[in-house]
Amino acid sequence: MTNQAAASVNISESSSNLGKSLKLKTKATLLAIAIGVIPVLAVGATAYYFANKSITKQLLELKETQTAELQDKVSRFMKEKLGDIKLMADLNVFTNPNATPEQKAATLESIKSAKGIYDSIAVFDLKGEPIAQTKEGKKLGNHLSRTYIQDALKVNGAILSQPTISKTQGTFSIYAASTIKDKTTGKPVALIRARLPVAALKEAIQNYETEGQQFYLINEADEAFLGAEEELKMQNAASGETTTNTSGYQAVLSEQIFPDLKSIKSVEEVSSIVTTNQINQTKQLLSYAPPSKLEGLQDLNWKAILVRDAELAFATQRQLGLTIAVGLGITTLLVGAIATYLVNQATKPLIEVVAGVKKIGGGDLDTRLAVTSQDELGELNTNINLMTKQIQGSLEEQKVLAEQQRQEKEKLEIAIFTLLEEVSDATDGDLTVRANLDSMELSTVADLFNAIITSLQDIAIEAKQSTSQVGLSLKQNEEEIRLLAEQAIAETKEAQETLRSVQQMSQSIQAVAENAGQAEKITDDTYNTIVSSTQNMDSTVKSILELRTTVGETAKKMKRLGESSLKISQVVSFIEEIALKTNVLSINASVEAGRAGEYGQGFTIVAEQVGALAEQSAAATKEIANIVSAIQAETQEVNRAMESGTTQVVETTRLVESTKQSLGLVLEKSQEVNQLMESISQSTVSQASTSQTITNLMQKIAELSATTSQSSTKVAQSIGETAQVAQKLESTVAQFKVAESV
Amino acid sequence: MSSPASRIQANLTELFEANIAPGNAYIKFQLNSEITALLSMAQVQKSLIAKAEQITPLPSMPRSVIGMINSGDRVFCVFDLAKLLGLSSELTNSQQYQIIVLQTVNEPSIFIGLAISQLQGIIRFTRDKVQSSVDDVHPSLSSCLAGVLPEADNVIPILELERLLKLFATISPN
Numbered sequence: 001m002t003n004q005a006a007a008s009v010n011i012s013e014s015s016s017n018l019g020k021s022l023k024l025k026t027k028a029t030l031l032a033i034a035i036g037v038i039p040v041l042a043v044g045a046t047a048y049y050f051a052n053k054s055i056t057k058q059l060l061e062l063k064e065t066q067t068a069e070l071q072d073k074v075s076r077f078m079k080e081k082l083g084d085i086k087l088m089a090d091l092n093v094f095t096n097p098n099a100t101p102e103q104k105a106a107t108l109e110s111i112k113s114a115k116g117i118y119d120s121i122a123v124f125d126l127k128g129e130p131i132a133q134t135k136e137g138k139k140l141g142n143h144l145s146r147t148y149i150q151d152a153l154k155v156n157g158a159i160l161s162q163p164t165i166s167k168t169q170g171t172f173s174i175y176a177a178s179t180i181k182d183k184t185t186g187k188p189v190a191l192i193r194a195r196l197p198v199a200a201l202k203e204a205i206q207n208y209e210t211e212g213q214q215f216y217l218i219n220e221a222d223e224a225f226l227g228a229e230e231e232l233k234m235q236n237a238a239s240g241e242t243t244t245n246t247s248g249y250q251a252v253l254s255e256q257i258f259p260d261l262k263s264i265k266s267v268e269e270v271s272s273i274v275t276t277n278q279i280n281q282t283k284q285l286l287s288y289a290p291p292s293k294l295e296g297l298q299d300l301n302w303k304a305i306l307v308r309d310a311e312l313a314f315a316t317q318r319q320l321g322l323t324i325a326v327g328l329g330i331t332t333l334l335v336g337a338i339a340t341y342l343v344n345q346a347t348k349p350l351i352e353v354v355a356g357v358k359k360i361g362g363g364d365l366d367t368r369l370a371v372t373s374q375d376e377l378g379e380l381n382t383n384i385n386l387m388t389k390q391i392q393g394s395l396e397e398q399k400v401l402a403e404q405q406r407q408e409k410e411k412l413e414i415a416i417f418t419l420l421e422e423v424s425d426a427t428d429g430d431l432t433v434r435a436n437l438d439s440m441e442l443s444t445v446a447d448l449f450n451a452i453i454t455s456l457q458d459i460a461i462e463a464k465q466s467t468s469q470v471g472l473s474l475k476q477n478e479e480e481i482r483l484l485a486e487q488a489i490a491e492t493k494e495a496q497e498t499l500r501s502v503q504q505m506s507q508s509i510q511a512v513a514e515n516a517g518q519a520e521k522i523t524d525d526t527y528n529t530i531v532s533s534t535q536n537m538d539s540t541v542k543s544i545l546e547l548r549t550t551v552g553e554t555a556k557k558m559k560r561l562g563e564s565s566l567k568i569s570q571v572v573s574f575i576e577e578i579a580l581k582t583n584v585l586s587i588n589a590s591v592e593a594g595r596a597g598e599y600g601q602g603f604t605i606v607a608e609q610v611g612a613l614a615e616q617s618a619a620a621t622k623e624i625a626n627i628v629s630a631i632q633a634e635t636q637e638v639n640r641a642m643e644s645g646t647t648q649v650v651e652t653t654r655l656v657e658s659t660k661q662s663l664g665l666v667l668e669k670s671q672e673v674n675q676l677m678e679s680i681s682q683s684t685v686s687q688a689s690t691s692q693t694i695t696n697l698m699q700k701i702a703e704l705s706a707t708t709s710q711s712s713t714k715v716a717q718s719i720g721e722t723a724q725v726a727q728k729l730e731s732t733v734a735q736f737k738v739a740e741s742v
Numbered sequence: 743m744s745s746p747a748s749r750i751q752a753n754l755t756e757l758f759e760a761n762i763a764p765g766n767a768y769i770k771f772q773l774n775s776e777i778t779a780l781l782s783m784a785q786v787q788k789s790l791i792a793k794a795e796q797i798t799p800l801p802s803m804p805r806s807v808i809g810m811i812n813s814g815d816r817v818f819c820v821f822d823l824a825k826l827l828g829l830s831s832e833l834t835n836s837q838q839y840q841i842i843v844l845q846t847v848n849e850p851s852i853f854i855g856l857a858i859s860q861l862q863g864i865i866r867f868t869r870d871k872v873q874s875s876v877d878d879v880h881p882s883l884s885s886c887l888a889g890v891l892p893e894a895d896n897v898i899p900i901l902e903l904e905r906l907l908k909l910f911a912t913i914s915p916n
Binding site for chain 1: 747749750754767769783786787788789790791840842860861862863864866
């Protein structure tokens, strides 16, 4: 009950948001403080806002008025100086051409000492050459080039210059210059100028510079030429110069100091702004007055600025804010204290109730809450006490029931223990034990147990017998299986060797196939060669036959030649005979002529000549005979040669014929060889593929036998393991103790 | 120039020029195939060609005696000159003989037939061309030599009938 309550509280707590998780007391306190403080805060803030606004407005108006005054004062000061120069220009001593420079100088000196603020007054002729000057300072040079001289000549009257650096003295000054006019003609006869140090102007407006307040004057070029000395000095120091020697005066633009000035300058009326001074980095209230126009004064275009440190200017507002803040703080604290006290008083009875319920939830059921009042809290406390009492009663009933159950359980435990005691030997394998059937609670169990033990005993006996048989047969089988495994391994080795030889065989068959292919090619070439040889042989035979015919014809011709030469030789021998007879006749004629004596002398001559002729003829015929016989001999030789040639030709023809026949045979044979080679090549190719197939088959066989070998090895191992298991089983079964009778 | 036909042509022109060379005439002939010889025409009666059957061989006579011949109403003996001079003869068993017929000057004058290998004709030269040197002549001829006629490259022996006749004396029946 209490746990459930706690769980519900937890659920409500975890599901609540921040507002709900806060304690009731805190919530009430916060609410009370809020009701007390918020109106006070609102009133305070509103008051501060309006007061602040009003005060600021007054302050700004004051400052703007002061600035306008400053501007006015400066203008008046400058107008006075313009009046001074006009007065000086009208003096007779300067207009009178007879007056000596010494008189003029004396006059100038007296004016200077009377006025006291000019540091130099001088008179120049129209060419700018100095005529007279006050004693102090350097001797002046030609001044015609000066801007203010030029300006004075231009207007033919009095002018004021912008603040500038004196070229002669090097001081920061304002010049008042004017033409000196002839009294009668009104034409300029000379020039006069007075130098006014800017410091003198500063002195005139010195009272505007107070604690936390500073004025600035700005010329028409927007340069601040008068103002906080340390700021301008700082600018000068940056250029490495001192303020006393102002020749190093450097123009400082007003916007360099106050960048926000630009925004109010365009308004062209007196206005104010809160801005930051860029030089000393302080927040300042700045009032600005635009250039003012004054009757009788040229437009100098000078602007006046009055600044006041914001800290000082807004001190009143700050004090007001502080006062309001302190008042608010005190009010809040007071309200908070009162609220806390009231809330404490209101929530005290509730807290007490909560503490009591917590205690009951923690299990202290003897706790009772005090009923002090008759309101809703009192009723709540009474009901809580009632509830606690009821819970206490039900708890005691439960205690009695638990005691009964415990006793029964103990009894059962004892019975079980006894039974276990009786049958404990069975766990060690003794199957002869029997449980006692005395126990009431466990008699059924014991009976069942006894039946189980009996059947177990039967099983154990059977198991013993079986295991011994298994062991025996395993021992027998183990040896055989081991042999089988060894054989399988040997087979695998053989198969692998066979595979190797088959692979070698396959490779050699491959090589044979390649060789056969080459041989086929070579044979083909040979066949082609033989075919061409046969053709050559045919043409050779033809040539030889032609040769034979030629030789035969030649032999016939030679024979005819021999016959002809024989005839010639016959003719020659005939001629020879004639020649011989002629010779004989001539000799005889000569002899007869000699016998005739003187008369036969002429005949003798003829006879002798005829003889000579005959002799010559004989010689000629002899030569012919020689030639013919030579011809005959040669013819005979040729004949012989012809004959042998013919024989050789015949022989050659025969040889060529037989060669041709042989070639034909060779051709046939080579054709056959070619066919054979082709078939060999084809056969070897098919053999190669077959042997490849065989190799693959052998590989598979080798793999299979390897697998078989592994399997048989595994079988052997398994058998060994089985044997071990059987042995273990036998020893385990042997632990069972069984009755001798069974 | 050297061909026989051209030589015949040269001789034909000479034939009809009626000039006779100075000197004595000699008959020129070949003893055998190697030796050419000369005989003075003074004793030559005639020359003849006789067939073998016209000559009657004489029995029991040396080989140099061919036989007896009847010619021009005269019978005379024919000798193989080469054999007579002890040289090798080409006339043995020939079909016909060329014979120079000579008549001795001394009384009683007789006819002698000398069979030679080949008659070559008659040449004439003066006696001053004849030299007596016998150095280049075959030694068998030296006994019946009258002199030699120098030719272009060798010498031709000139035989003398009187010295030949002395050789006949040596002939006697076998």
